[in-house]
Each structure stands twice: as structure tokens, then as C-alpha cells.
Amino acid sequence: MYEVLMYDGGVYKINELYELIEDVGGFVIQKTKIQVQIVVTMAVPEEEHAVIEEKTAELGGKLSSVPLAGTEIAVVAPTLGRHHMPHPTCDIAEQLRRLGAITVVMGLARGRGRRSSQILADERRLVEEYDAAVFVLGNFKDCIINHKTKLFEELEIPVAVVCGPEVQDLPCEAVVCGVGRKVERMRREEEILKLQEASEAIEKIIHNKRAELDEDPLFIHPAEIKSRLDELEPIKECLRPAPVVLHLDGLRVKIPYEEWKDTIADIEVYGHRLGDVAEISESSLGGSILIKIKTTSEVNDEDRKSSSS
């Protein structure tokens, strides 16, 4: 299984690190260069951790684990009103970003209230494009247990709920209680611990999803496709932040679907067209393309069928 690590150090002899990553079968996910300093996010096989650590020490850098790198997580609040924003919703999103995730903060159009709160079909589709979702709910136990579960119970992605009162048995993968509504930044010790608890819950969810994917591995790792996509002209010219975002089982590419779907589908990966080993569709988030990579067994099965026919 791949482990995502972050190297923070100088640019001197950094090519040696890139070569080592390639030699051990890993990928560079992101490079951020600031003058003579560089931050490299990489995915390497777990068993090669020691080798990378040794090289990092040799280069005088610092290696840290970013367990959520390579994931895109939606942090959903019932509305974008000041009752939920910016605290604690943005505090939770920031905590997840520190662990390497790309986060999107979202407010529902009709999520406010008790009996009247609802999630629209469009919103559900949009949330389901992410690797996991965190729902940030409020103070009332009765409201959360009896009315707010309908916001997330039908979602097909893992969900963690962060709320105020102690609640159990919600139809989701993780519940973090004791947060509730906030009107100022979560900066006290007990609040920081709560943020850590929330990120640990998400880490666990992501770890489980990665383990599930490893049972039937993807035909190609998303980071490998990213390195090919990064060479495309529209990606180089794209001004949107992080034009290619990694998901656990694919990627989001922030260029128009109609214009570039064929170019992307024609990229060659291990003797196949990308369009044959992945599902390429238009994202609900305007002007983006979603790529869902098929598993190795799916691709092999399709190859067998096509050769026999």
C-alpha cells in the first residue's frame, strides 16, 4: 500500500530524491518551490519508508506523514450563514488541509431548520464526487437524531458527523461530539483536541477506504495519471488552484469536459487508452472532469471479453 509523505527541505540535490522515489516505485504528487526551499508531497510504497527517510536525512530535510494527501474532502454545513461559518466549519477544513487533504467547504441551499432541512439531489451528486464528507451540525440532540440524518444517510461516500451533543448510532462512519456552534476560532486546548479527534476520525475512514481499494487495486495509481495530465497544454495554462486534484480512486481535472474529454481519453497508459481503463465524466462542479479509474480485475475482465469476441 502507498504511504503519502511530505519532504520539506532545500533544493540542493533534490533530483536524487526524485530518482529514489521513481526507483522504489513511488510518485511525486506535488512540488512547491519557494526560493531555495521545496516541499514535495510523494506517494511511496509503505515498505520503502526507511529508504526515503534515510535520503531525507542525507539531504538535511524533514520528512512528515500527511495521511490525507491525495484526497479531496467536502466539509458540509447546513447553510453558509454566520450560524455555521466561519467557525467551526472552516476550522475543521483547515485542520484537514494541514494533514494534506484538499478540502471544499459547502453550504446547503435548504439545510437550515429542523423539519424543513433537506439536501437537494444536485447537492447530493456533488458531495458524492468527493472521497469523504464531514457534516458539521449544531447543538440540539433531537434535531440531529430525528431530522438531520436525512441530509447524509443516503450518501454513497463515507461520512463523518461533527456535532455538539453526545449522540450515537447515527447512520454514518464516524461521529465526533462536543463541538457544536462556535462564534470564535477553535484555539483553546480542548478545542484543538476536538479538531484532532475530528481529523483522526477522517484519517480512519480514509485508511479503511484505501485498504478496501487495495483488495482489488486500481489499474493505475491516480498520481501516475496526474503526471501525464500535467504535461497537457490546457492544464499548464489553467489558472484555477490545483488544476489536477487526486482522489483515492481517480482524479478531478479542472478543465472543460466537452472540449478536452477526447484528448484525455486518448492518453495512453500501459498499452491502453485512458478512456478504456477509466470512466471519464463531467463533474457537477462546473468546468471540471471526473476520472474514476477501473480496478485491475475490471480491466483484465474487459480485455478477456474483447479478445474472445
Place this chain on the structure above:
Amino acid sequence: MAEGEDFAFKNFDTIFRQTLKDLGISRAVKSFNIISKIDEPYFIISLKMGKARSAIHISDMAQVDDSPQGVQITITDEEWAPALLTKLWQVYSKERVKQLTRFEITIHDAKASDVAPMQLDPGEELKTLLLDAIWRVFPEGFKVRYNIVDDEVMTIVGTEHDMEDAWLETARKVHELTRDVEAE
């Protein structure tokens, strides 16, 4: 608060106090009650207001003179400047009131004898801030609201659907209760 909603009770108390602090009006509230019956559901915030600063004539906080354009005002007590500007905009409209510098305001086509005796009432300003604090804390979905406001106490009751007479009656009782409470 309803049974089992201890967290909500503590949290609403904290966030209301913090909101008052953020708006700089903590001392303007002598006491408050937050009541919620989540299974009905309704939500009540009732607060007892402190005294605002006493009203002041414009001539006491600024020098008011006639000028060829209209009236020339030179502010001498800047603390009242926002209230003065708001009042002038209300009376003469934004087109006629021009703030030339931090301390100088010109009103076109007006007379100093009309402007000087006008009063600035900080009570209205305080009520606006208190209402702002209440809306920040009040549950967002409880859009059906009823206000009971007098000189001393302000009570807002809100619900999600139809307001019931019994809840209004409760709000009136809470209103009286808040009035009788000794200052914290």
C-alpha cells in the same frame, strides 16, 4: 431547555455572551433568558436592556453654522459622529449630506437653526445592536418570529412553522419574568 439538551443550553449561553462581547454591548444587557422547547418546537430569547447614554443635541457635540451652501457642521465630540451621520442621512438624504473630512460635514439647502436642536438618541442604536446579537444566535431555520419590545425588555419568540398562541403566552410570561429579574 428540554431534557437531554444540556449541551445546547450551555452552548447557547456561551455563544450569546460571546456575541454580546464581540459587538461591545455586554454591559448593555442586564440579564437574559434563553428558552427552547425543541419538541414543540419554539425558541425564545428575552433580555433586559441596560440604560443607553442619554440623548444629546447636535449643538452639544458639534459646531453648527450657516454657510453659502447650506449648513456647515464641525464635530467636536467624535464619539457621536456615526450617530450624527446616520441621523442626517435619515433626515436630509445621502445626496444632500457630504462629509468633507473626518470632522466636517456639509448639508446642502438646510438651516443651522433646524439642525442644531436635533437630538441624537443612542437608545435606537443600542436596540439595533441587540437585535443583531439575537439574530446571530437565534436558530437559522426558525423564521416565523414574534417580537415583544418595550423600553426595558426585548423578547423574541420564533418557530419553524405556524406560531401557536400558547407559545406567545409563554413568551409574554418570560418577558415579564425577565423584567423582574435582578441584574446579574
